[in-house]
Amino acid sequence: MKIEKYQNGERVTISPGELYVTGGPCVISTLLGSCIAACLYDPVRRIIGMNHFMLSNPRYSKELPLNITDAGRYGIHAMDLLINAMMAQGTDRRHVRAKIFGGATIINPESSKDNFFCVGQVNCRFILQYMEKERIPVEAMDIGGDFGRVIHFSNGDFAVHRRKVDSRRSDKLAQRDRYCWQKAIEQQQEALTEIELW
Template identity: 55%
Template sequence: MRIEAIGRFKRVILDPGEYHAATDATVISTLLGSCVSACLYDPIGKVIGMNHFLLSNRRYSRDLPLYVSEAGRYGIHAMELLINEMLKKGAQKRFLKAKVFGGANIMVSKESLGNFACVSEVNCRFIREFLKNENIDIVAEDLGKDHGRVIHFSNGDFAVYVRKIGQNRSQSLLIRDRDCWQKAIEMQERTLPAIDIW
């Protein structure tokens, strides 16, 4: 996890396997391929959290229930860590909402899998099933397809800014990406109360 500070605001950049929860003026960012990020928020308690996880095998039988698989156990662990961290910061589970992203199929053709599901498909299926079982509403999603994503999750208005990425990455995209999360911070400045500095 890396943290960039801009005045009283910060940007937290997650790598695979990491999670972060915040109550302050924060944008949480990550880069997703076949991995999935759950962006959870409590709009009453003003707590946000994001994780970045990848289930651990290349493919799974389509008939195997996820909750009894190694992948399901790993995904449950990743989600429970995030939810527990948010609860420690004052979120209430009954108020949690979700926005979910990732699960791109960028490496394997579906025709070559037969009765198996590739990891990206399993990631998408897992996050939907987990949130449904936990009674956490998905209010937005961008899952699957064949492109990666850079996402920025803002605590000011609970918006998630998404940039789709293909095979090439240029300097102009990096600048545009930085502009995107800086705009999220500016939005937070308008929506979060001012803090007196002593």
């Protein structure tokens, strides 16, 4: 996990297997391929959290029930950790909303066989089933496809800024990413200064 301070806020970059939860001015970022990032937020308590989970089993089946496979168990573990971390900071589970991203098939997207290349498809199926079963409303999503994503999740307006990964333009995109998360923190700071405390 990498934390960068900016003004009175922070930008936190999480890697696979990590999560972060905060109620302060923050932008949480990550880079996704076949992995999934669940961006959860409580609009009442103004708490956000993001995880970045990948599947640990080298072989997956598209047809097996998810509660039998290692794929389902790992995803459930990652989601439970995120929700519990948010509840530890005061979130009421009834208020939790979600935005989900990732699950790309980057290598060999034409393959329809059960092999390592279907991990993105299994991840997409898992996260949709999990949200439905747990009754967490999905407010936005960008899952599947054949491209990676960089996402930035803001605690100001709960917006998620997403861009497709294109390695040919990495320098300009890195500058644009920096502008994106810095602007989001600046807006959160402006909103905080407008609030009168009694």
